[in-house]
Each structure stands twice: as C-alpha cells, then as structure tokens.
Amino acid sequence: MSLAEETIITPKWVMTLESEELLVGHSVIIGKDVILAILPNEQALKTYPNAKHIFLPQQMLMPGFVNCHGHAAMNLFKGLADDLPLMTWLEEHIWPAEGQWVNEQFVADGTKLAISEMLLSGTTCFSDMYFFPEVVAEVSASMNMRAICYGPILNFPTPYGSGPDEYFDKILAAHDKFKHQPLIDIGFGPHAPYTVSDEPLKKVRMLSDQLKMPIQIHLHETEFEVSDALEKTGKRPSQRLDDLNFWGPDVQAVHVTQLNQQDIDIFKKAGTHVIHCPESNLKLASGFCPTHELQTAQINVALGTDGAASNNDLDMLSEMHSAALIAKAVSKDASALPALEAVKMATINGAIALGKEDQIGSIKVGKQADLISIDFSDISCAPMYDPISQLVYSASRHQVDHVWVAGHLQVKNKTLCHVDTAQLMEMAQEWADKISSKT
Template identity: 50%
Template sequence: MQIDTIVNARWIIPVDPDGAVFEQHSLAIDNGRIIDLLPIADAQSQYQAATVTELPRHALLPGLVNAHTHTAMTLLRGIADDLPLMEWLNNHIWPLEQQWMSEAFVRDGTDLAIAEMIRGGTTCFNDMYFFPEVTAHQALQHGMRASVGLILIDFPTVWAENSEQYIEKGLALHEQLRHEPLLSTPFAPHAPYTVSDQPLQRIRVIADELELPIHMHVHETGHEIELAQEQYGQRPLRRLEKLGLLTPNFMAVHMTQITKDEIDLFSRSGAHIVHCPESNLKLASGFCPVAKYLDAGINVALGTDGAASNNDLDMFGEMRTAALLAKGVANDASALPAHTALRMATLNGARALGLEQEIGSLETGKAADCIAIDLQHLETQPLYNPLSQIVYAGSRQQVTDVWIAGRQVLKQRQLTSIDSDDLQNRLTEWRQRLES
C-alpha cells in the first residue's frame, strides 16, 4: 500500500494505554493521519512510503499539549522577575502592555513562542491573549495546532473597549476560523476578579449553544480568594458554580487554593484543571494538590503559563516539576508517576481542550502530531525505562523531529517554517524598545 510517511523508531510510546512502550515499531501516516502502528518488519512488508524516517536512537511519542499559554508574552521574558503576582501584574506587566500592545507585538511574540514550543516538542497550545486573530494567523502560517482563546476582560484595552465588544469580536473570529482543522476557539475570560457576572453569564449561554470550552484563571492565589469574599461574599469557585460555568467544557487554570468541599464540587462538575507548576512556584502562588485532584477523578492537564512568569515554554520541565512537586506536596513518592505526568502533558491536555478524539495519543485515526526524542545522549544513559527517562532526565534539547498533522515542522533540530535569523532581528528590535 502506498502512503505518505513511515517513521521507524527504536521505541514508540503511544500514551494510551498507560505506560505502554513498543520496541522497534513503525508509525504509518497518510493524509496527515495515523493509519497504523505496527512492528517495523510488518510495516516494511505492508507499506511503501514516499518518505521514510529512521530513528534508531529515538522514542516517538505524541506531541505535547501546552494547555495554558500567553504566547505573545515571550517578548516580556525576564522583565520584572522575582515579584508576587499582583505586584508583577499591576506595576510592571499591565503598564508595559498598555504602552506596547499592538498587532506587531502579538505577531512577533507569537512567532517566538511557536518556534520555542516546536523546538521543545509542543505541537498544540491553548492561548489567552489580546489580538487572538493575529495569534491564529501566525499559528496557521507555521503549521502549528492552536486553541486560540477568545479573550474577555471588563476593562478597555487597545483590542476592545468593553466586555460587549470583546464578545462580539471573539464571535466574529470564531466564525472566521471554525473550519480551520488546526484551530479551535474557546472562550477565555481572564479571571473571576477581572470579569463581572453579566458577561460571564452571556458567554456561558453562547458557549453552550456553540459547544465551546471556557478557559479561565481560577483560585490562583490566596489574595484572589480574599478579594472575592470582600466583593461577592463568596469564594470564586462557588460564584462560578452559581453562574453555571462549572461544566465538562470548563478549564480552571492554577487552582492552588482549594478546600475538600471544593474538590468534591469540582469533581462532580466534570470540569478540567490546568496545572502550571513552575509559574505557580516562581510567583509563590501556592501548591496545586494534584494527587488529590487525580484521586477525585478530575482530569488534570499541564501548561507553562506565559514566558514572562515561568520563564520558558518547556513542557519537559513542567512534566518533571509536576511529578516531583506532587510527590512532595502529598508526601508520597508514588503520588504522580512518570506515565501520569506524560499523560497530563499529552492526552489529558487534549481532553481538556475537547480534542481527545484528534490528538494526545498515537492511535489509528488520529492526527499525526508526534515528536522524536534522541535518548542516546549521555544525559539519558544508561537507559532502563524510556518513558521514565524522558520525564525525569530528558530535555527539550533532545527533540530532533516534530510532525503536526503529518507535516514535518522540525527536521533534525531545524525549523522548517520559521526563518530564525529574521526572527532574531525582530526580537533584537523589541528588546531595544522595551528597555528604553
């Protein structure tokens, strides 16, 4: 049978079933989709491919899903480090955004983020930022899969004047993009402390009608809880429940401040949690009790947050940090094993975004979003368990090849859709402006 691509790998880690590792296997790809996963010898007898890639030192696994980003904020990487969240936002980030926010800012910051994520094995990101139409355009231009958030916030910005205009512009973008196979468009209200009841109620109704996810920062810090109790007389999660937002289409990002009753409430709702361990640690926001969430049957995905508060978009780092931190918080070395960390970074993220039928695992019929990791590096030798080694010792620098919907966007560490020299020149110009 003639097909587009065969990838022969030393190991294939499909993610589903948990912990599975297939040795000397091939992935068969045609028209951007996986059509088979089988032993190399069988693939050689059954398929003739236009392109054959040999990966004798590599593990092949699904592309990583970064379930919470602010991609354009890569241009603010390293600005105002070592500060708590609200001081960081109010005194540094928001003033800079007010001064510099533009289509060009979002274009160049998104290009940098996409380049960094592809080189780090991320094939899908879930974004929340202004000028989402620019983010969508850049993702399409570079062949990147993206969940482009329809931002909503009460106060005016250069992109919209009020909540009504945010919603109108978001709906127009959804209509424009709804047939793009690489893009989806969840609503992205910023946080309970920046979005009032009326616009939240409106997007809940629209999201139900259009079957769109909702992506929101929730219970990120203790200060947020205090503000909510002063303003609304209740904790944010209870307010969101009363507004009807806690459904299987809801993604709550951070969730570091939580009670047992709230865990039970959240579990019953079927909503998802996006854990951003390194950003939470850097901003001293608190500890997300991941083991308790998993025990309660809650789907937990992983995100990096923006590069201004992390300071990278490295999902390998997030996997390792998530696994180690969960063990320490739970006082249990088995609280979050390696295979669960990998699932959080792949299939759980896809599930949170409503994309689990399309991406997140290497299964027949799914899109061919996959990455190759060279495990022959000294830093991952000797090798006893490839999956465990990837999570606890691997690095994004070992990602050599990346495919999104069957299109190769990284080949032997070289980006195929982004001019690195041109991007570097644009970044130098931004650094000079932002430093002035």
C-alpha cells in the same frame, strides 16, 4: 491519497499512551495528516513499499505535548520583570507594558517566537489566552500549528477593546472566520473571577452552549484571590461561578492553588478540568496545585507553561519534571504523580481538557499525526533502564529532534523546517530594544 504522502517512522521505542507498554520493533505509518497504521517493522515495509522511510534508531516516538495554558505573545516580555509577586508583577509591570506595547504586530511577532520555541521543545498543540486571538489564530494556521485561541473578556478597556461588548463581538467574529480551519479553535477566555463580573460570565456560558466554544479562566491562582473574594462577596470564586452555572466539561480552570472539598465537589459534578502551571506558580510564589488530591477525586488535570513572562520558558519537558517533583513534595508522598502519569498530564490529559481526545494526545490509528521523537543518545540519559523515567527525570528539551503537526514535518534533526531563526531572533531583539528604551 497518493503513496508519496505516506511516511514510515521507525524509532527504537513507540510510546502510544494507548497502553502502558512501550512498543519495540514497531513503526508508525502516517499519511497526509493522520496516523494510518502501527505495525511491526517488517510488515510496515511490506505493506507500504513506496512510502518515505525515516529511521530513528536511538529515539522514542511519542505524542506531541499539549500545552494547555499560555499567553504566547508575552514571550516578548520574557525577562522584563522578574522576582515579583503576582499582583505587583501584573499591576506595576505587565499591565502597563501591555497598555503601551500590545497591538496586532506585537501579538503576531510574539506568537511566532513562542510557536517556534514550542515546536523545538515538542509542543504540537497549544492553548492561548491573549488579546487579538484572531492574530494568534492567523499566525498559528500559517505556521501549521494546532491552537485553541481564547479571546480575553475583562471588565475594563485594554488594547483589544473598550470592554466586554467589544470583546464579545471580536471573539465571535474570530470564531466565524476560523470555523473551517482544522487546526484552529476559538474560545472564550474570561480572565479571572476578580476581573470579570457576573453578567459577562453568564453571557460566556450562554454563547458557549449555543456555539460549542470552549472556555478557559484563571481560578484560585493565589490565596489572596480567594480571601479577597470571601471578604467582598462571602463566596469562594469557585462557588460564585457555580451559582452562575458557569462550570461545565467545556471549561478549564487554570492554576487552582487553593482547593477545598467544596471546590472538588464543584469541579467533579461539572466535569471541569484543571490546568496545572507548576513553574509559573513557583516563580510568582502563587502556591501549589494539589494535583494528587484532584486526581484522587478523578478530576482531569493537564499541564500548561503559562506565559513566558512568568516561567520563563515554554518547555513542557521541564514542566512535567517540575509537576512530578512538586506533587511528591506537596503530598509528602514519593509515589505521587509517577513518571507515566506526568507524561499523560502533558499529552492525553491535555487533549481531554481541550475536548480534542478524538484527534490528538495518543498514537492511535485515525488520530492526527501530532508526533515527536526524543533522542536518547545523550549522556544525560545513559544508562538506559526505562525510557519513561529518563524522559521525565533526566531528559531536556534539546533532545526533541523531530516534530510533526498533522503529519507536517516541523522540526527535523533539532532544526525548525520552516522558520528563519536568525531573522526571528533579530525581530525579538528589536522589540526588546524598543521596550526597554521606553518602559
């Protein structure tokens, strides 16, 4: 590695998440794509005399956010249908709009818009469940964004294919195509227990075991989902999937607003992770994920924004804020989900849920240089007692000022380095004009 590839980053604080303490007077040195060292400032300059040097005197350097659940391309439907319950929103608005508009170009454009928004707000890795995962992967790789792309499995035809057989073929082809791309993973995204029957779910488990591909599924999103399943099958969806041996440590169950002791036992035994999407659950009035109960049972909980059409932003800072507040309200315990735990949910817990904790989620020598800096020279964060408290309870995404993915500088001084934002917004408006004129 040439010396020119090394960069010393010297912030005011470093939050490594490897310990509870913030480091002061320390620099993080990054190489081409990894974290090379964490050293006291003077020693960093002596050890790496020829490195580039970035001073961030009012900033905190921390691991990038890991957004564990979303549907990036749905960014193009943001604001199309609001203020509706889940099933009305899905059946009367989103599914018809998807049937009419979703194609490869839509997914490419929507994903590009979403990645741009995520980078600007400090997300350095996202997990996506949407049609044409190979397009999501292609756009992510071309933008140097880390992504886990879950190809959808549903019982019925969609713009992506005629049914499960075609979905499996396409997802396996995508897996093959991207297996050597270090920033991209392809997984299976069976949509939900109520849209996927037993046979495809068993096939997902079998293929995942063979190929080591991760799985993500929406589960227990609403009370109706559980009561309807109980009426039709006599089993809670979690139980039905357990009987199929579906659960495992490679599965992420998204939402889980309905939870009983049996569910806890199932997740715990299997090592399954829960992805909490607090703002989507609030907006669709889906319910509340009891994160406190899950964490007390030592089940890993990570955070996701869900798609922008049900949020309506991809802002992990506000998601942390909402998660911390909801946990207190739901458990009637103000000490539930303290600030540092909320930060972990948005970073290292996400890395664990996605099976990537060896690579990302904390600042540690040898891990990937997925880093962000938060500018605390903002009136919203004055005075400063505790940067972690300010991060969760006071800061906003506009204070994210530098972002690196795999050592690659993506955002500099709050501006995207490699995206023409004017052109991007023009493209998004062209889609909105087309969609609103014919929907």
